[in-house]
Amino acid sequence: MMLKTLREETSDLHKEIESDNAAGLIMDHSITLEGYKTLLLQNFLAYRVVEDEIKPFYSEFSTDKSERLAEDLEALDVEFESALSYFKDDFRCKDKIEALGASYVLEGSAMGGMLIAKELQNCQHLNMISKHHFFNGDRKNVEGWKQFMKKVNSEEFSEDQIKKATTKAQETFRFFGKVFNYNPQFSV
Numbered sequence: 001m002m003l004k005t006l007r008e009e010t011s012d013l014h015k016e017i018e019s020d021n022a023a024g025l026i027m028d029h030s031i032t033l034e035g036y037k038t039l040l041l042q043n044f045l046a047y048r049v050v051e052d053e054i055k056p057f058y059s060e061f062s063t064d065k066s067e068r069l070a071e072d073l074e075a076l077d078v079e080f081e082s083a084l085s086y087f088k089d090d091f092r093c094k095d096k097i098e099a100l101g102a103s104y105v106l107e108g109s110a111m112g113g114m115l116i117a118k119e120l121q122n123c124q125h126l127n128m129i130s131k132h133h134f135f136n137g138d139r140k141n142v143e144g145w146k147q148f149m150k151k152v153n154s155e156e157f158s159e160d161q162i163k164k165a166t167t168k169a170q171e172t173f174r175f176f177g178k179v180f181n182y183n184p185q186f187s188v
């Protein structure tokens with residue numbers, strides 16, 4: 001019931017983020033190096049802030065996605081720490097059930113990442129990048145999602161808990177949407 005509600009109540013937000021996200025430029029292979037840097041930086045900021053909020057409650061669900069984004073950004077000489085201060089106060093998890101709602105979004109996002117990783121190989125403006133750490137296409141990314149589903153399906157939740165987790169999952173999608181509007185200028 002928890003997963004079903006999370007899925008139903010965030011499916012419109014998922015559709016919105018999927019159509020607005022710069023990752024669409026990877027899907028149609030038109031992305032430029034500057035666009036890719038922006039996409040990586042936006043993702044770094046969103047994942048880092050949300051991961052830091054989940055960590056105190058669920059060490060097992062706290063992903064290392066922002067770490068891998070940091071590796072990609074370092075390889076491309078993009079400074080990524082300073083913009084964190086713009087967003088770090090915009091997202092909070094105050095208990096375990098809110099952290100579960102946020103984890104749903106982070107773990108589930110791995111599936112879109114798999115599709116994107118596949119299409120990255122066909123983006124000609126990025127062919128000088130030899131290794132993608134975040135969009136790496138590794139099946140392990142989906143393992144985290146499977147474990148998350150298993151754990152959530154093995155527990156009982158009250159209606160109130162389902163509601164709280166769902167509200168936080170919706171907020172997490174909106175937070176990602178907000179960070180995806182951040183547009184730094186790079187000199188390339």
Ligand code: HEM
Nearest residue numbers: 007014017018021023024104105108109111112115173176
């Ligand atoms: C262009 C970008 C994206 C694409 C193409 C995409 C695509 C997908 C696909 C194909 C699935 C699997 C659906 C299924 O198996 O039923 C999925 C699931 C999911 N995605 Fe995305 N996605 C994108 C961006 C995102 C972002 C940015 C987030 C969150 C920040 C996100 C969160 C999720 C979640 C939570 C699920 C799990 C849904 C569920 O089964 O409960 N996605 N996505």
